[in-house]
Amino acid sequence: MLYQSLYVPEGGVPFPRDVVTRPELAKYVEGWGRAGDVGFVAIDSRDGELLGAAWLRLLAGDARGYGYVDDATPELAIAVLPEHRGRGVGTALLERLLEAARSVYASVSLSVSSGNPAARLYERMGFERADDGGGASVVMIKSLRT
Numbered sequence: 236m237l238y239q240s241l242y243v244p245e246g247g248v249p250f251p252r253d254v255v256t257r258p259e260l261a262k263y264v265e266g267w268g269r270a271g272d273v274g275f276v277a278i279d280s281r282d283g284e285l286l287g288a289a290w291l292r293l294l295a296g297d298a299r300g301y302g303y304v305d306d307a308t309p310e311l312a313i314a315v316l317p318e319h320r321g322r323g324v325g326t327a328l329l330e331r332l333l334e335a336a337r338s339v340y341a342s343v344s345l346s347v348s349s350g351n352p353a354a355r356l357y358e359r360m361g362f363e364r365a366d367d368g369g370g371a372s373v374v375m376i377k378s379l380r381t
């Protein structure tokens with residue numbers, strides 16, 4: 236799922252599969268299940284097929300990720316398998332995840348590549364732009380205390 240969460244523009248060259256072993260990406264999933272991790276998978280109720288996943292992890296201090304805003308705000312990652320995109324699975328995952336996160340965190344952040352249509356989904360879910368990351372990506376944040 237970490238691999239599928241990486242945005243590749245239409246017609247772009249896919250990342251090599253082993254890109255997810257790079258420390259700057261692996262830290263989003265390595266040792267999953269530690270305190271503060273929150274995540275959900277979406278499963279097709281008809282056949283149990285895995286459709287996607289969304290998760291949050293606190294990446295603080297030296298371990299900060301691409302969507303870092305402060306040491307108390309976890310970063311969101313999300314992926315829906317390519318053949319299941321655009322059918323509401325990502326929206327459902329985000330709604331469920333943000334609801335669960337509300338009792339643990341005051342806010343959630345993420346980094347999205349400029350040009351990724353997912354930014355529209357995040358805006359619909361109440362995320363706001365925190366900074367433009369210098370052009371290649373945008374950091375977005377959503378308060379869970381409203």
Ligand SMILES: CC(C)(COP(=O)(O)OP(=O)(O)OC[C@H]1O[C@@H](n2cnc3c(N)ncnc32)[C@H](O)[C@@H]1OP(=O)(O)O)[C@@H](O)C(=O)NCCC(=O)NCCS
Nearest residue numbers: 240242314315320321322323324325326347352353355356
């Ligand atoms: C982003 C993603 C998780 C959304 O899941 P989804 O099930 O396709 O989303 P939904 O069907 O609930 O909502 C559709 C919205 O997702 C966004 N979206 C992003 N990439 C999309 C894609 N390839 N196909 C369809 N929708 C996409 C759009 O905002 C779209 O809304 P719009 O039609 O108004 O533009 C999924 O498309 C995906 O895995 N994309 C590739 C990886 C990625 O970009 N992850 C996020 C990194 S920050």
